[in-house]
Amino acid sequence: MAYPQTTFPHTHFSSPSFISRRRDVVYSTTLLYQLNVLKSTGRYDAFKLKWHPSYHDKPDVWPVPNHLFWDSDVAKWIEGACYFLQREENPHIDVAVRELVAMIRSAQQTDGYLNIHFTVVEPSKRFTNLRDLHELYNAGHLIEAALAHSQCYGDDSLMEPILKYVDLLCLTFGPTPEQKHGYPGHPEIELALLRLYAKNKNPKHLALAEYFIAERGNPTGQDGRHYYDVEAEARGDREHERPVYYPKSRSYCYQQAHEPIVEQQTIEGHAVRAMYLLTAVADLRLWKNMTEKKMYLTGGIGAQKQWEGFGIDYFLPSGTDEGGCYAETCAAIGVMMLAERLLQLDLDGKYADIMELCFYNAVMTGMASNGKQFTYINQLASSDSDLSRRAEWFTCACCPPNVTRLLGYIGGYLWSFRTDENEKSAAVDIHMYSSATLSIPVGDSVVEIEQSSNWPWEGKIEFAIRNPAEVATTIKLRIPGWAATWQISPDLPNAQPDKGYISLPPDWLNAHPNFHLEIPLLPRFISPHPYTNQNIVALARGPIVYCVEDVDNPWVDDHFKNLLLDPSCSVTERTMSTSTSEVGESYIGLTAHNAASHLLGDSGQLAPHVPFNSSPRVQQPGIEQLYFIPYALRDNRGGKGHMRVGIRRKQ
Amino acid sequence: MAYPQTTFPHTHFSSPSFISRRRDVVYSTTLLYQLNVLKSTGRYDAFKLKWHPSYHDKPDVWPVPNHLFWDSDVAKWIEGACYFLQREENPHIDVAVRELVAMIRSAQQTDGYLNIHFTVVEPSKRFTNLRDLHELYNAGHLIEAALAHSQCYGDDSLMEPILKYVDLLCLTFGPTPEQKHGYPGHPEIELALLRLYAKNKNPKHLALAEYFIAERGNPTGQDGRHYYDVEAEARGDREHERPVYYPKSRSYCYQQAHEPIVEQQTIEGHAVRAMYLLTAVADLRLWKNMTEKKMYLTGGIGAQKQWEGFGIDYFLPSGTDEGGCYAETCAAIGVMMLAERLLQLDLDGKYADIMELCFYNAVMTGMASNGKQFTYINQLASSDSDLSRRAEWFTCACCPPNVTRLLGYIGGYLWSFRTDENEKSAAVDIHMYSSATLSIPVGDSVVEIEQSSNWPWEGKIEFAIRNPAEVATTIKLRIPGWAATWQISPDLPNAQPDKGYISLPPDWLNAHPNFHLEIPLLPRFISPHPYTNQNIVALARGPIVYCVEDVDNPWVDDHFKNLLLDPSCSVTERTMSTSTSEVGESYIGLTAHNAASHLLGDSGQLAPHVPFNSSPRVQQPGIEQLYFIPYALRDNRGGKGHMRVGIRRKQ
Known part of the structure; x- marks a missing residue:
């Protein structure tokens, strides 16, 4: 299977679209903004292996030192930078990448070991706490950085030390008695090793990835016991000593290590870890459990703050004051990564629907329109204790560079393709719509597929195929599950989606190299599953999920908690131009008319009884116009931070 | 303020009623059943201070040894037995009480110390873990047993050793530098000491109670630090070592010790501890937070299993599969204890409404009709993992003897009274209805007030006052908050409830020594507050909250989770006779007609979206008759354990 991190250079974003605008912001602003933060916080120079004053800090989340992720912060920034440098040169960014690579090379120990914390702060504690201390997670991100770097620069200056480090890991971990039978508390290195194997075909890398995956959760892996138990005992941990993210002792579901992955029936624990692990194993069973029972309307996952992860089935409150809502940005990025793997295994629009839902909502809400503020947690409703606000940075800064690198290779998500040089054929599955051109080399020829649209605001996508006569090209076009109708012009006889994709055969494409797909984007009401006990409705239009914000509805003083919405109301669209919207994007807002009222106190x-009253307990007069904007564009215009996606349904 | 534990002998239950039938079951069956369990489990002989094999057991809930509560199990049984022995002799029970008292006397150490675990198992660890180890809680229950015993037997054979133990506690705890500045992790001794003081007027006992209350949560109480921190450090506990009931380190809100009680704004932590503490301090602010935001429809409190206590405001899921529901029997008994205290301070029917709600629902559901099975947790909906089932006993057996002792002195909750011997007057506030006679000595005379009713099944209560001419008697009759109408006959001119009570002046009573109150008991639908996100309706009739059970609705296979109920339906009553109902009580069932249907899958x-559809997503045909029975009478007739109180409301 091809990886989007590898195939994205085949995609060139053309005329402005939502995606290209976000990419422009990242390249013009975010990469440099984040570089400055890396420098000002000490991360940039950390591979020089000097002591930083913050290394003395008491951990915010014991036993995890605050700086423990610095290796990955740097690695993710390099990875993102290298994706963008392949699009267009930038001397300032180039210099930083080269300097960071030099520092990383210099940080490597003679045996290949490469980690800031365990070289500078606790050199004697290498590989003694795989469960909590992100050592292998950092290694995974270094591998991904090296892959992006070598693809961009065409040299091995970063890959060389990383391969040397991986050699050490291959020696250290594995099934032989002398090796440690451990695996990372935070999966990531598994998918990185699989990508490394796809590039270099070194079977050691595949074997280590498979070992980490298969060994995970083995109840008798080390000396007849769970590896994490043996490891903890060796550290001198006591039975009831546990990190705050453990609701009880041995909560190994936090790391998806409570049982072997093949035996797990429901998706549990830390959401990002789960996604990174499942991306490596492309597990379908748990995907189904997740999307049907543990996913928010926005595509966000993770209701429980304590372990940054999944609650029980259907436990999906909208915000802190209702029981929680985490929906970490990184977790939604992880869902996209997993969806992309599943699409490669089984072309089904369900995966693409979720991938697109996550991108336009749970992920894109994670960065401000100016590219300089970010979220970590993405609640579906604000509260006094958790306003709808982005921040400039985080102590644990996994999310901001994750958005950067995703936008760097997002072209790889738009479509996937396969070619057969012998048969002179190409097959392209188009998952997401935008304005972009895909160039596919087939032998000496190049097939070009251009799509032009103002997606996700407008539903008409124009296609132009530049297909050499000798190449038989087949295209599959995704028809989103939410699309009530759609039309292809010129007419495609007997067109019926198969698992969400319409097939355009070579003959038809040769006859119609210019065609268009039209998917009417109409506002629609959506709800979560009734088992969530969320008697709410939300507005969606195309892949975009909407919210109400106080900027447009300034009367609000309760985070829209008492608002009642009648979903039989009329909803109109309004085009918000760039100049008035201040969100860097001309977008479609929605207005619900005479639909809203307030719950009577x-x-x-x-109490505790509220007597049942057959007449609605609502306050009159209601609200004539209730204004909605895309959830991803919240908190771009000031305001007091009141926001809500799902609104209490009027009985 | 008089205590119901002291005043109950003034009440004599007369013709059969729900309450007297429960009392009969306890006296004929439960007390002896529980005595047998005390004997078979080792509790009965434990004060002989011999080693019991179970003392080796690993704690179910570290660090709390399973047998730690044995002192209180025995004490609560003695207390309950003494209440019943005052009603009627029972040689078998009398012998057991005498034997237990002798064992307790023999168990006392020379310095007065009296505790099973810390004498037999860990004698060196006395008073080293007040936070977790129930040492003072056990002492409190011994005090309450001694009070009941001396009232019943008229001797000091139990009171004597207990007072000696209290002397030791008064020496050990207090404000002087030599004393420990600690207080119990589980409140109970505070209210016991206040009752002891009410009896003996020993200021030392009042001072110790006040010290425990005021010192609680002091952030600088011991050596400038929180007592529990100092105590934990002295034990050698590590910072991140914590019992499973602590969601994080230093979760002292579990014990309501996170800040001084006067500074606490919301009710938090372990529900039983909170109630026992508040009963001692009779706190109104936290009562309001509890009843309006943290109480179930049945009067149950505590949504969170981990700490057996309160969740955030309005977090009240119905069962395990929806996020939890604990509603421990002891906690509901604690609410009654607190309500009774508040009623004495401020005669307001709101407190009596909750007291009665708890009694008939959250408390009475805790014992089977046969008096030999009990619940600890009382969920409002069953699930596959937690069926609606009672158990024969518990390792932590706080609830069964708590029901026993409550029913022993329940007469003290029916009414409260004050007399003035000089003025020759009596004032009686009638809080609960039943069939019983209250005898109040006023000087040489006795005022008798008899109420006769089939409450809670029928709403007509007949009163007969036998009032000596020279005593001016005033009666206040509670009109429940849920009563839409009511009538007193003969007519009482200008009768208007003042805070839920109708006042019957002496003149009127002299003219009408026989009168009746009629409160029509009509089925009514109730809901929890909308903020709970429980879009459910439940049926109530009078103080009784109803549920659906599979015995009457045998088609159910999903715990009624997909059931939809239309609250505009017609509801009829059906009288269930003793012979057919098998619940030891002739009671009123309810039937909803053509009101129920199923949610369509x-x-x-x-997913995660459910498209909004304006037509109800229901399956036809619906259910012609949906049968309800009182929640308190669930699980008396076999069945498969499917039960639900609040049913999803049909849109």
Whole structure:
């Protein structure tokens, strides 16, 4: 299977679209903004292996030192930078990448070991706490950085030390008695090793990835016991000593290590870890459990703050004051990574629907329109304790560079393709719409597929195929599951989607190199599953999920908690131009007319009972116009931070 | 303030009623059943201070030894037995009480110390873990047993050793530098000491109670630090070593010790601890937070299993599969204890409404009709993992003897009274209805007030006052908050409830020594507050909250999770006779006609979205008759354990 991180250079974004605008912001602003933060916080120079004053800090989340992720912060920035440098040169970014690579090379120990914390702060504690301390997670991100770097620069200056480090890992971990039978507390290196194997075909790398995956959760892996138990005992941990993210002792589901992955029936624990692990194993069973029972309307996952992860089935409150809502940006990026793997295994629009849902909502909400503020947690409703606000940075800064690198290779998500040089054929599956051109070399020829649209705001996508006569090209076009109708012009006889994709055969494409697909984007009401006990409705239009914000509805003083919405109302669209919207994007807002009212306060006289009253307990007059904007564009215009996606349904 | 544990002998239950039938079951069966369990489990002989094999057991809930509560199990049984022995002799029970008292006397150490675990198992660890180890909680229950015993037997054979133990506690705990500045992790001794003080007027006992209350949560109480921190450090605990009931380190809100009680704004932590503490301090602010935002429809409190206590405001899921529901029997008994205290301070029917709600629902559901099975957790909906089932006993057996002792002195909750011997007057506030006679000595006279009713099944209560001419008697009759109408006959001119009570002045009573109150008991639908996100309706009738059970609705296979109920339906009553009902009580069942249907399953094709559909997503045909029975009477007739109180409301 090809990887989007490898195939994205085949895609060239053309006329402005939502995606290309976000990429422009990242390249013009975010990469340099994040570089400055790396420098000002000490991360940039950390591979020089000098002591930084913050290394003395008490951990925010014991036993995890605050700086433990610095290796990965740097690695993710390099990875993202290298993706963008392949698009266009930038001397400032180039210099930084070269300097960082030199520092990383210089940081390598003689045996190949490469890690900031365990070289500078606790050199004697290497590989003694795989469960909590992100050592192998950092290694995974270094591998991904090296892959991006070698693809961009065409040299091995970063790959060389990383391969040397991987050699050490291959010696250290494995099934022989002398090796440690451990695996990372935070999966990531597995998918990185699989990508490394795809590039270099070194079977050692595949074997280590498979070992980490298969050994995970083995109840008798080390000396007849769970590796994490043996490891903890060796550290001198006590039975009831546990990190705050463990609801009880031995909560190994936090790391998806409570049982072997093949035996797990429901998706549990830390959401990002789960996604990174499943991306490596492309597990379908748990995908189904996740999307049907543990995913928010926005594509966000993870209701529980304590372990940054999944609650029980259907436990999906909208915000802190209702029981939680985490929906970490990185987790939604992880869902996209997993969806992309599943699409490669089984072309089914369900995966692409979720991939697109996550991108336009749970992921894109994670960065401000100016490219300089970010979220980590993405609640579906604000509260006094958690306003709808982005931040400039985080102590644990996994999310901002993750958005950067995703946008760097997002072209790889738009479509996937296969070619057969002998048969002179190409097959392209188009998953997401935008304005971009895909160039596919087939032998000496190049097939070009250009799509032009103002997606996701407008539903008409024009296609132009530049297909050499000798290449038989087949295209599959995704028809989103939410699309009530769609039309291809010129007419495609007997067109019926198969698992969400319409097939355009070579003959038809030769006859119609210019065609268009039209998917009417109409506002629609959506709800979560009734088992969530969220009697709410939300507005969506195409892949975009909407929210209400106080900027447009300034009367709000309760985070829209008492708002009642009648979903039988009329909803109109309004085009918000760039100049007035201040979100760097001309977008479609929605207005619900005469649809909203307020819940009447209960006196509490008969509490805990509220007497049932057949007439709606609503306050008159209602709200004539209730204004919605895309959830991803929230908190770009100031305001007081009141926001809500799902609104209480009027009975 | 008089205590119901002291005043109950003034009440004599007369013709059969729900309450007297429960009392009969306890006296004829439960007390002896529990005595046998005490004997078979080792509890009965434990004060002989011999080693019991179970003392070796690993704690179910570290660090709390399973047998740690044995002192209180025995004490609560003695207390309950003494209440019942005051009603009627029972040689078998009398012998056991005498034997237990002798064992307790023999168990006392020379310095007065009296505790099984810390004498037999860990004698060197006395008073080293007040936070977790129930040492003072056990002492509190011994005090309460001694009070009941001396009232019943008229001797000090139990009170004597207990007072000696209390003397030791008064020496050990207090404000002087030599004393420990600690307080119990589980409140109980505070209310016991206040009752002891009410009896003996020893200021040392009042001072110790006040010290425990005021010192609680002091951030600088011991050596400038929190007592529990100092205590833990002295034990050698590590910072991140914590019991499973602590969601994080230093979760002192579990014990309501996170800040001084007067500074606490919301009710938090372990529900039983909170109630026992608040009963001692009779706190109104936290009562309001609890009843309006943290109480179930049944009067149950505590949503969170991990700490057996309160969740955030309005977090009240119905069962395990929806996020939790604990509603421990002891906690509901604690609510009654607190409500009774508040009623004495401020005669307001709101407190009596909750007291009665708890009694008939959250408490009475805790014991089977046969008096030999009990619940600890009382969920409002069953699930496959937690069926609606009672158990024969528990390792931590706080609840069964708590029901026993409550029913022993329940007469003290029916009414409260004050007399003035000089003025020759009596004032009686009637909080709960049943069939019983209250005898109040006023000087040489006795005022008798008799109420006769089939409450809670029928709403007509007949009163007969036998009032000596020279005593001016005033009665206040509670009109429940849920009563839409009521009538007193003969007519009482200008009768208007003042805070839920109708006042019957002496003149009127002299003219009408026989009168009746009629409160029509009509089925009514109730809901929890909308903020709970529980879009459910439940049926109530009078103080009784109803549920659906599979015995009457045998088609159910999903715990009624997909059931939809239309609250505009017609509801009829059906009288269930003793012979057919097998619940030891002739009671009123309810039937909802043509009101129920099933939610249509969602295919999940567009998950996580469910497309909004204006037509109800219900399956036809519906259910012609849906049968309800009182929640307190669930699980008395076999069946498969499917039960639900609040049913999803049909849109």
